[in-house]
Amino acid sequence: MKVSAIITLKKDVLDPQGKVxxxxxxxxxxxxxxxxxxxxxxxxxxxxxxxxxxxxxVEEMCKKLLANLVIENFKIIETQ
Amino acid sequence: MKSSVITFPGSNCDRDMDVALKKFGFTNKMVWHDDNELPNSDLVVLPGGFSYGDYLRCGSMASKSKIMRSVINFAKSGGLVMGICNGFQILVETGLVPGVLLRNKYLEFICKNVFVKLDNKENAYFKNLNKDILEFHIAHNEGNYFCTKDQLKEIKDNNQIAIYYCNKEGKIEDQYNPNGSIKNIAGIFNKEKNVLGMMPHPERMIDQSLSGEDGSIFFKNLINNIK
Known part of the structure; x- marks a missing residue:
């Protein structure tokens, strides 16, 4: 089945690309x-x-590779 | 003294590092990322470059490559591991040194000479150096050092900050911070000080006719400290 992961920067981490x-x-x-x-x-x-x-x-993948928990949060969504 | 430089797909400062290490007396071996075991080494260097095309996050893929298991064991048993530029990014992704390297604050690739001030000489890398301010070269897009408040307190308490960006006179101020790094941090140690990650490239400062000599001072001192 398909599972999606959304990785976002934590609130207090600067996001210059977002700003631009x-x-x-x-x-x-x-x-x-x-x-x-x-x-x-x-x-x-x-x-x-x-x-x-x-x-x-997928949660394990996020913790071990897909996200860097120092600066990022992740959310997992079941898509199918 | 034996050193090993790891080559990842996309490393491009590995040969420069090889030249620098050999010039100052190391017997150096190039080690491929897909190898299982490190050769017998007194120093392991993770070089600069764009390992795995900087996919996902700089250094993240390289930190999971086969040879890194051996490098992590080597570091955990007290071996000297130095990560330069992309090598520093790989080190933070392994968790051997705390924090992370974000995109430069003004979104520019920065390629220029900078001055850095040493903060801590109680370690194999900087012990006995007779200079506190060195001129090195930086060339990076993601060198903006970031860590959490708790991590910052911890690295300060443990004297883990290795070098700061500064001016020629050693002043550590915002205007001399090229990339937005927290507290002008250009390099940090692990708690035990055997692992050093830094954005500047000492291997680009080993020839007066090309650049400068502060890299020569660094490497000469390093090999004497290891002997």
Whole structure:
């Protein structure tokens, strides 16, 4: 089954890319944005039918490689 | 004295490091990332470059490569491991040194000479150095050192800050911080001080006709300390 992981920067970590994207959008006329934070998205097809087991595997992946827990948080979403 | 330089796919400062180590008396071996075991070494160097194309996060893939298990064991048993630039990024990803290296504050790749001030000489790398301020070269996109408040307190309490960005006179101020690093930190040790990670490249400062001599001073002193 497919499981997705969303990696986001923690609140107090500077995100210069997000800031620049914000400025660009602002310049394009999207003026009602208060903040943009850039993150990563992974779609993982796990050979596992039990959703809880599949999510547990992806959680381990996030902790061990996909996210750096010093600066990032992760959220796991069951997509299929 | 025996040294080993690890080559990862995408490393590009490995040969420079090899030249530098040999110039100052090390017998150096190049070690491939897919090897299982380190050769007998007094010093292991993780060189600069773009290991695994900087995929995911700089250093993250290299930190999981086969040879790193042996490097981590070597470091944990007290062996000297030095990570330069991408090597520093790999070290933080292994957890051997605390913190992480973020994208430079102003999103620019920075390539220039900088001055760094040594903070702690009670270690194999800087002991007996007769200079406190060295001129090294930096070339990186992700050198913005970051750690949590708790980690910062811990690394300060344990004297783990190795070098700070400063000016020629050794002043550590915001304006001499090239990349936004917390407290102008350019390099840190592990708690035991046998593992050193730093963004500046001493191996690019070993020839007066090309660059400068502060790298020569560093390597000459290093080999004498290890002997």
């Amino acid at each position: 994207i914000h400025q660009a959008l602002d310049g394009m006329g999207f003026e009602n944005i208060s903040e943009i934070r850039q993150g990563k998205y992974f779609e993982i097809d796990v050979n596992e039918n039990d959703p809880n087991k599949a999510k547990a595997v």
